[in-house]
Amino acid sequence: MERPASVGTLVADRFRVTRVGNGVYRVEDDGRSELVYVAGSANDQWVFVDGRVFRGDLGDVRDRPRRSARVDGPQALTAPMPATVIKVLVQPGAAVKKGDTIVLLEAMKMELPIRAPADATVKAVHCRDGELVQPDTTLVELE
Amino acid sequence: MIKRLLIANRGEIALRIVRACRELGLESVAVYSEADARAPHVAAADRAIAIGPAPAVDSYLSIPRLIAAARESRADAVHPGYGFLSENAGFARACDEAGLVFVGPPAEVIATMGSKIAARTLMQAAGVPVVPGETPDDQTDEGLRRTIERVGLPVLVKASAGGGGKGMRRVRDAAEIMDATRAARREAAAAFGDGTLYVERLVEQPRHIEVQVFGDCHGRIDHVFERECSVQRRHQKIVEESPSPALSPAVRARITSAAVTAAGAAGYRNAGTIEFLLDGVGDAARFYFLEMNTRLQVEHPVTEAVSGIDLVRAQLLVASGEPLPWTPQSLTQRGHAIEARVYAEDPAHDFLPQAGRLLLYREPRRPGIRIDAGVVEGGDIPVYYDPMMAKVIAAAETREAAIARLASALREFPILGIRTNIPFLLRILEHPRFRAGTVDTGFLDGEGAVLAEEPDDTPTAAMRAAVAAFRGDLGSETSSFESQTPNPKSRLQTTADPWSALRAWGR
Numbered sequence: 026m027e028r029p030a031s032v033g034t035l036v037a038d039r040f041r042v043t044r045v046g047n048g049v050y051r052v053e054d055d056g057r058s059e060l061v062y063v064a065g066s067a068n069d070q071w072v073f074v075d076g077r078v079f080r081g082d083l084g085d086v087r088d089r090p091r092r093s094a095r096v097d098g099p100q101a102l103t104a105p106m107p108a109t110v111i112k113v114l115v116q117p118g119a120a121v122k123k124g125d126t127i128v129l130l131e132a133m134k135m136e137l138p139i140r141a142p143a144d145a146t147v148k149a150v151h152c153r154d155g156e157l158v159q160p161d162t163t164l165v166e167l168e
Numbered sequence: 169m170i171k172r173l174l175i176a177n178r179g180e181i182a183l184r185i186v187r188a189c190r191e192l193g194l195e196s197v198a199v200y201s202e203a204d205a206r207a208p209h210v211a212a213a214d215r216a217i218a219i220g221p222a223p224a225v226d227s228y229l230s231i232p233r234l235i236a237a238a239r240e241s242r243a244d245a246v247h248p249g250y251g252f253l254s255e256n257a258g259f260a261r262a263c264d265e266a267g268l269v270f271v272g273p274p275a276e277v278i279a280t281m282g283s284k285i286a287a288r289t290l291m292q293a294a295g296v297p298v299v300p301g302e303t304p305d306d307q308t309d310e311g312l313r314r315t316i317e318r319v320g321l322p323v324l325v326k327a328s329a330g331g332g333g334k335g336m337r338r339v340r341d342a343a344e345i346m347d348a349t350r351a352a353r354r355e356a357a358a359a360f361g362d363g364t365l366y367v368e369r370l371v372e373q374p375r376h377i378e379v380q381v382f383g384d385c386h387g388r389i390d391h392v393f394e395r396e397c398s399v400q401r402r403h404q405k406i407v408e409e410s411p412s413p414a415l416s417p418a419v420r421a422r423i424t425s426a427a428v429t430a431a432g433a434a435g436y437r438n439a440g441t442i443e444f445l446l447d448g449v450g451d452a453a454r455f456y457f458l459e460m461n462t463r464l465q466v467e468h469p470v471t472e473a474v475s476g477i478d479l480v481r482a483q484l485l486v487a488s489g490e491p492l493p494w495t496p497q498s499l500t501q502r503g504h505a506i507e508a509r510v511y512a513e514d515p516a517h518d519f520l521p522q523a524g525r526l527l528l529y530r531e532p533r534r535p536g537i538r539i540d541a542g543v544v545e546g547g548d549i550p551v552y553y554d555p556m557m558a559k560v561i562a563a564a565e566t567r568e569a570a571i572a573r574l575a576s577a578l579r580e581f582p583i584l585g586i587r588t589n590i591p592f593l594l595r596i597l598e599h600p601r602f603r604a605g606t607v608d609t610g611f612l613d614g615e616g617a618v619l620a621e622e623p624d625d626t627p628t629a630a631m632r633a634a635v636a637a638f639r640g641d642l643g644s645e646t647s648s649f650e651s652q653t654p655n656p657k658s659r660l661q662t663t664a665d666p667w668s669a670l671r672a673w674g675r
Binding site (some may be wrong): 039040042044048049050052054059061062064065066067070071072073074076077078079080081084085100105106107119132133135137138139140150 | 299311362518519520521528530545551578579582584587588590594596625626630633635637638639642
């Protein structure tokens with residue numbers, strides 16, 4: 026795999042970048058050019074090219090730590106937005122696998138499954154069917 | 169003629185209606201919840217009235233607050249848009265009682281067509297085909313067998329008492345009848361305490377075809393051709409087009425004429441849509457009445473694109489008592505139009521609705537592309553409402569050209585700050601079955617479900633190069649969208665010496 030540091034050299038050697046508008050850059054590579062749209066901050070960017078979107082820190086040249094297959098220590102699953110709990114699908118003590126649906130929410134007329142980020146055990150359940158939850162409310166604790 | 173119209177809606181449809189008012193010289197009144205005080209539809213209207221807190225039930229769904237807003241603004245008519253209260257007979261009645269013209273059909277028509285059973289009975293009586301089905305009086309095994317044979321295989325045997333797939337069995341072969349009916353009866357009894365079964369013809373790989381109808385108060389009802397909306401995810405339409413690639417001219421003539429009959433039987437006025445299930449393709453295809461939508465549809469622009477008619481303008485004229493503003497002979501279906509709905513959602517994560525600020529939002533401009541949107545750059549997508557942000561409609565001479573035009577426009581529609589379904593839409597448009605025009609309503613929930621997966625999110629070297637320049641520019645600007653005019657100093661630096669930013673980034 027290519028090291029991120031070498032991408033920097035590659036960039037400097039190959040591309041001409043011209044700012045053509047607010048958040049719009051023309052990137053020329055050996056005579057071929059494409060428009061790249063960028064927004065965000067110094068360490069969190071959104072980038073659009075030709076119908077594709079990338080979000081992340083593209084200036085971050087360090088290798089990202091790999092996510093462990095199992096939850097390290099207690100972890101709370103929270104509601105991402107105001108929502109109604111349709112169904113809690115686990116009970117305390119249950120073993121869950123990465124990707125299992127833990128709680129089914131409904132928000133903005135859509136069903137919204139909250140899934141296990143990794144293999145874990147359910148430590149506690151803090152919501153019940155039919156309950157209205159606010160953003161960042163802890164729904165379930167895993168460990 | 170209506171003089172001042174209250175628009176009981178928000179987002180792109182409220183803006184669409186404001187524009188029609190401008191063209192007709194009517195005054196428009198927007199309503200808004202606390203979450204929408206800075207929304208584009210509020211800025212666009214001639215007047216705006218705050219109607220309550222952010223949750224729709226306290227604002228856009230509150231009949232008393234909307235009627236009070238109409239009184240306060242001295243409006244003489246109300247347009248409900250789609251969604252919210254548009255198919256609520258109580259709202260239409262409340263408008264009547266308040267002396268307001270409701271831009272839509274009479275309240276009793278909304279009530280009748282809103283009841284599946286009443287609508288089905290009415291359509292059968294009018295000779296409009298419905299999906300064959302019945303609840304046999306004789307519920308024994310033998311009685312069910314006779315009913316299944318009369319309805320014709322394949323059939324769906326299901327609990328008469330409820331839905332949700334419980335007590336539901338598909339029967340494709342006569343040999344399966346006995347086992348399937350017994351299993352369905354057991355499940356129905358266990359789930360609903362009632363083992364009564366309903367037998368319905370199973371339409372395999374159905375397509376969703378709908379016909380735009382329009383009635384005035386002088387007794388005339390016309391159709392404005394069909395739209396096909398088979399690209400659906402969990403019954404949510406995503407891509408719609410006209411004409412349908414599945415209809416032969418003979419079937420088109422029959423289905424549009426059935427739609428006019430259906431609207432006539434309902435005593436319909438104003439714009440409405442008759443939805444059908446289509447079974448098969450070509451001249452042998454059969455169609456069945458599904459339901460009637462007693463309002464303007466989200467996908468009305470594809471009909472406008474192929475017919476040249478302004479449906480919202482016509483709604484306002486007809487509601488004012490004028491005849492339909494066209495002659496039946498002048499109606500034509502020209503070329504092909506396709507609409508894609510742009511949602512604030514993340515297809516790669518179970519279509520999680522997205523809320524937040526639009527850091528960058530630039531609509532493509534090009535011939536044959538129309539964009540109806542309810543958002544602007546720098547604006548917020550609130551969490552309280554439907555996540556549809558915009559509709560992109562492409563019109564061209566042929567279906568192939570319209571697909572290419574739509575895909576090309578979506579590839580040049582940058583939206584940053586929240587995830588959208590644009591990459592997913594592009595994968596649908598590129599799929600061989602969509603290209604061939606053979607998608608049925610089960611496609612996106614079955615074979616097409618893989619299209620939701622994000623195939624590759626590795627940033628390209630060109631993306632990294634642009635980000636390096638962007639990070640260099642950040643030093644001289646507060647943020648990318650707050651400064652609407654390019655900073656001359658920053659432009660000078662990047663254009664004159666594009667490497668300065670890169671060097672700063674490289675270290």
